[in-house]
Each structure stands twice: as C-alpha cells, then as structure tokens.
Amino acid sequence: MSTPPFDPADDADLEVLHEQLGRPARGVLGIAARCVCGNPTVVATSPRLPDGTPFPTFYYLTHPGATAAMSTLEAEQVMRELSDELEADEQLAAAYARAHEAYLADRAPYGDVPEIDGISAGGMPTRVKCLHALAGHALAAGPGVNPIGDRALELSSWSPDRCTCAHPGGLAT
Numbered sequence: 697m698s699t700p701p702f703d704p705a706d707d708a709d710l711e712v713l714h715e716q717l718g719r720p721a722r723g724v725l726g727i728a729a730r731c732v733c734g735n736p737t738v739v740a741t742s743p744r745l746p747d748g749t750p751f752p753t754f755y756y757l758t759h760p761g762a763t764a765a766m767s768t769l770e771a772e773q774v775m776r777e778l779s780d781e782l783e784a785d786e787q788l789a790a791a792y793a794r795a796h797e798a799y800l801a802d803r804a805p806y807g808d809v810p811e812i813d814g815i816s817a818g819g820m821p822t823r824v825k826c827l828h829a830l831a832g833h834a835l836a837a838g839p840g841v842n843p844i845g846d847r848a849l850e851l852s853s854w855s856p857d858r859c860t861c862a863h864p865g866g867l868a869t
Contacts, residue, residue, distance in 0.1 A: 701802070702726035702740045702836070709736050716758045722746060725806060728755050728836035733859040737762060738832045743809045750811040754803040757832035759861075765854035766827040774851060778824045778844050788843055789822075795842040796821035799833055818845070 705713070705724045712735050713721040723742035731737050737759040745751050757763055769775070782789055799816040817833065819825025820842075827848045834845025835856060854860065 702728040703730070705736070705739070712736055713739060713758055716760055721758070723751060728832075729856070731759060731859050731861055732857060733861055735759070735859075735861050737856065738836045740806075740836070743803050743807045743812060750809045752803075752812040752815045753817045753829055753832075754799065754806075755817070755829070755832040755836040757828045757835070759854075761854045761860040762831060762835075762852075762856075763828055765852035766831050766848060769827050769848060769852055774848070775824045775827060778827075778847060781847075782822075782824060782844065791843045793821040795833065795837075795845070798837060798841055802837070 702725070703709075704726050705721075709727055710721060710724065713724065716736070721739060721741075723745040725740040725742055727736045727738070728740040729736075729738035737757070739756045739758050741751055741754060741756045743751055743754060757766065782792060796816045799820060800814070803816075817826065818829035820830075824830070824844055827845075830842055830845035831848045831852070832845070834842040834849055839846055849856070
C-alpha cells in the first residue's frame with residue numbers, strides 16, 4: 697500500500713472529530729481535508745468499520761459548518777436541480793462517472809469489501825443522492841475531480857477558505 701493521500705489523525709484531531717460528530721469517530725484512517733485553521737473537515741474512513749460493518753463513505757464530511765450548508769442545500773431541493781443538470785449534460789455525466797471511478801480507486805488500497813464493491817457515495821455515478829458525501833469527496837480530492845461536489849460547494853453558504861470553527865484550534869468568524 698502506498699502512502700495515504702491524507703494526514704494521519706492525531707489525538708487532537710480525534711478530539712475535534714468527537715466534538716464535531718457528537719460521538720467518537722469510527723474507522724478513521726486519516727484527515728483527508730482540513731479547515732484553514734487546521735481542524736478536520738473531511739475524514740478518510742475505513743471501508744469496513746471496526747465492528748465489521750461495510751462503510752462505502754470513504755470521505756466523510758465532519759465540519760459542522762460544511763455539513764449544515766449541505767443540509768440547507770438538500771432542504772432547498774438543490775439535489776433535484778443538480779440531478780436535472782446531470783441528466784441533461786453528457787459532459788457533466790461523464791465527469792461524474794470519472795469522479796465515481798476516482799473515489800473507488802482512492803478507497804481500494806484500504807480493503808476489499810465485497811458488500812460495497814462498485815459502490816462509491818452520494819449517488820455516483822448516475823444520481824445525486826447526498827451532497828454531504830459529494831462535497832466531502834470534492835474537498836478531499838481537490839477542485840475538478842467531482843463536478844457535483846464542486847458545484848455543491850460553490851452553491852453553499854460555507855467556504856473552505858474561511859474558518860467557522862467554534863472549538864479548540866479554530867478561529868470562529
């Protein structure tokens with residue numbers, strides 16, 4: 697296995713994740729994206745949790761501001777709009793299919809889990825099902841990899857470029 701594309705989680709990260717999630721984080725492989733203040737924004741999660749449960753969401757969005765912004769977009773029916781765009785635009789659909797393959801390739805080195813074979817997250821490669829998962833992938837992989845995740849981040853009230861953390865290490869703004 698090659699070096700992971702994310703930072704290992706230290707005790708301080710695990711404390712922040714616990715605060716963000718309201719419970720201990722499970723199956724943490726590392727921090728796939730960070731807030732500008734350094735706190736976790738996206739955690740890379742094992743495809744099989746410690747209790748044996750298959751877990752397809754390799755990139756799990758944890759930042760409270762980001763998760764709230766994605767929830768707001770979902771409540772505003774943005775998933776339907778993005779699904780319509782996906783259906784109408786062949787280039788967007790092809791890019792989204794590539795995002796699905798990239799997601800699977802990122803997760804593959806961390807375990808073969810037959811129950812989730814070929815399953816990524818967020819409805820990829822053909823639907824828009826969960827903006828949280830798609831934004832998490834976009835933040836972890838960087839701009840241009842997941843076009844629907846990038847679009848959700850653009851439409852949201854939250855930005856990875858400004859800190860809204862309200863816990864240790866964060867500079868709430």
